[in-house]
Amino acid sequence: GWQFALAEFVGGVIMIVALALVLPRVIPGRDAEDARARLNSGQREADGHAHHGQPGDDLDGDDPGERRPLAERIRSRAGWSDAASYTISDLTMLRKELLIGFLVAGFATVLVPTGVWQSLFLTGHGFWSALENVALGPLLAILAFVCSIGNVPLAAALWVGGISFGGVISFVFADLITLPLLLIYRKYYGTRLTLRLLAVFWAVMSIAGLATEYLFAAVHLVPTGHPQTVAMEGVTWDYTTILNIIALAVFAVLYWLYRNRERFGGGTGYAHDLVCGMQVETAAAPAKAVHDGIQFFFLLRPLPGPFHHRPAPLHHGGEP
Template identity: 45%
Template sequence: MLSTIGDGFRQAFLMAYEVWWALVLGFAISAVVQASVPRARIQASLGGSGAGPIVRATALGAASSSCSYAAIAIARSLFARGASAAAALAFQFASTNLVWELGLVLWILIGWQFALAEYVGGVVLIALMTVLLRLFVSPRLEDVARRHAQAAESGDRHHHGGGRGGAWADVASYFRADWAMLWKEITIGFLLAGFIGLLGNDVFNSLFVSDAPAPLPLLENVLVGPLIAVLSFVCSIGNVPLAAVLWSGGISFAGVIAFIFADLVVLPIVVAYRKYYGWPFTARITALML
């Protein structure tokens, strides 16, 4: 029993060690945005839901960190400073699905087809989310969520001593504030992934139907893939090795892609959305992403 517990903590530590740089980079970018980029500039560049702001947010996300926790922190900063909900979420999707290192790891471990599907699917998801936000998220709800994000940002900065000591002191203050808001969710995510990873490949592979008449296996794989992602998630790129295991164990191509795309609706991140935006907006965007 003690040995199993020790193995779980060891797995969690190793996963954290592999992706710590992405977390640090993401929180650093978020802190710089909050400390140095004027609200007017962000609002002018990313303030609308037209093609221009969405394309710019997508390009910015694709050049950013591949860690989902870091991506949502940066997106919150952009949203609080004037980016539209559509642009902020476009940044999130691009940061977790269109970054070059994720495609490279997919190509190496599973094949170029998965890398291509990741990139094409990421663009499709951004387009769909933009349309769905226009249909199901009212300007009033978006404004309430923005005020919630701004209040959380201001409160955390005040609590951590922001506003004194110059620009770099402000960056450090925002960095500490982002970490203080998310460290519990990040820790829980790593621990869950570490202990669930001990279950072994056979447990995961037994979840997938392979001998039922078509199209039941495909539908079951697409539903179960995201469920496994919810249980085993650390960061976007950290899911790729498990995706390779699932592929070798018999899950369909669509099931693997569904598993990889589920990184922004796992429980620790949904809790982070609630802290950032409040429950009404969180419930709406989570339902749309599902």
């Protein structure tokens, strides 16, 4: 429902403020500098490969493009088509997460007995029930392996299972600490710093979920009761149907702009990151590489390892 969508914005603000206050006190400046040095050493190693004719060598040394002013992009069809391309690229990147999320949510709803969920999520103990639910949400997110927006269908399944309103919010926020991402953090920042990040994120997400639940309860916006199923039993004409129609119309326009990007003069100064599939602005790309005379751009710094070790499979579809 719309209450959950609004709660994500409210809880997000709370979480950002809490992180700004807590992170500098939990992660000392020396640890942050060590992590930054580790990242920079990885970039220097990648650059060292480039000097020997490997991917990363900039053949001409020219700037791949310049950023156009925001006002100019807003007034042009090319700018809107580029924005639409960002949307389609993001959806393409997220399609696996969405599919996995719906599958996991379906299995969790059908295969896990209601009694199991009810035994996990305490009720009837006031503050302590709310605290247990918001603390348990991130733990379930870690075990779920589902990243990004793919955890939303699973959150709906947990809501059916009896988790509290704040527990849903903390669970959705916890897509930042799912197990695959924790392994990536460990690779970049080391075990000690990753454990600190995990503790901070867990605490802040739980606090944000708890605070959001109490704020919404104070103004009577917490949904009453839990549905028996995740999916609707039939099509009904309500605000959800209207919003779905509007969303489909907006998506149709975005897809049309994306398909006609070249006709509108879009695409200049943009490329696709072949590792994650997202669109990247070449003038602001954190990392780039050249292989067989074709330049590639990446959103991740240092350069992704798979490109250096296996450039051939990633070669197809590169932006010249």
